[in-house]
Amino acid sequence: MNTKQKYEMLKEYISDLDNLIVAFSGGTDSTFLLKTAHGVLGNKVIAVTAKSCSFPQRELNETTAFCEKENIRQIICDVEELNIKGFSRNPTNRCYLCKKELFVKIWSVAKDNGIYNVSEASNIDDDRDYRPGLKAVSEYSVKSPLRHVKLTKDEIRSLSKKLGLPTWNKQSFACLISRLPYGEDITPQRLSMINHAEQLLLDMGLRQVRVRHHRNLARIETDELGFNILMERSQREKVYKQFKEIGFTYVTIDIIGYRTGSMNEMLPINIVKSLYKT
Structure with missing residues (x-):
């Protein structure tokens, strides 16, 4: 069909x-x-x-x-x-x-x-x-x-x-909670940190981006466009400075880049299989 x-x-x-x-x-x-x-x-x-x-x-x-x-x-x-x-x-x-x-x-x-x-x-x-x-x-x-x-x-x-919809090429988005590893407490403060960090990157011109929250470390997942932007030293320094102000101690860029559901990679395979059955 x-x-x-x-x-x-x-x-x-x-x-x-x-x-x-x-x-x-x-x-x-x-x-x-x-x-x-x-x-x-x-x-x-x-x-x-x-x-x-x-x-x-x-x-x-x-x-x-x-x-x-x-x-x-x-x-x-x-x-x-x-x-x-x-x-x-x-x-x-x-x-x-x-x-x-x-x-x-x-x-x-x-x-x-x-x-x-x-x-x-x-x-x-x-x-x-x-x-x-x-x-x-x-x-x-x-x-x-x-x-x-x-x-x-x-x-x-x-x-x-x-149909002329402005969202035809909109990048995928999941709720901010998906940026936290399973088992890590969800708090308004952590969600606010993620939101502010992602908004900063979007304002810099990144389109597909996730800021994964690992306690005091921010792990940025992005696409090729995002990589190119962040390869400029001045941009990296800006991100580091402002992420520190947001509350992160360390800032990293994931070399594999953006992929949906990356936090599921932390789950043991037997748990993932059981979850699919529910």
Whole structure:
């Protein structure tokens, strides 16, 4: 099945739902899903965006700007993960705990607005990675339209470009908590350090970047563009100085570069296998 056929199937699938809430983070996938759903169902679609200390203000602002531009109703709900029992200890199933809390709140919004379908924007490529949040998707009967029609990330980017979406080439983003190793306590201070450090690098022109937080050490993961920028001595000195001011003692650049889910590399293989089964 080619991309065009998958897209037509997606629109048919959404049309059959009659109304829909889209969990909207402003990333490439959720923006594409929201745009498509709104095009099919119009004002029967509501975007729900979670606001928390792990979601940078810049990302929240982008979701609001998009919904205003597209005339899509958006509801922002507070989801404070650190209030979830056991979450701050950063367990390996933290994404499941977070998604569970999120979907409970989204279903409450759905009930208040007479909507009986809730969706999220994972794609078929996500099945290849450790995604404990997908367990909550199943448990709470949340629909995954993009996975349902087997759209890949590359196909979503291609379709997004054709639709004129500004997110067609947006770099992937995960919540700030993913920058901390499992078992390391999650605190507002650490999340704030990560947020400020990544914002500094973005302001310097880096596009794909993660600042992994290893207590007093910051490990920067980036792509070739980022490497080229950081190879300039003046830029490295700037990063070092400002990261020290943020609170890091040491600053390193990961020579392998950015890769999704790099913190999962620290998990023993038997634990990873067991997690995929849950």
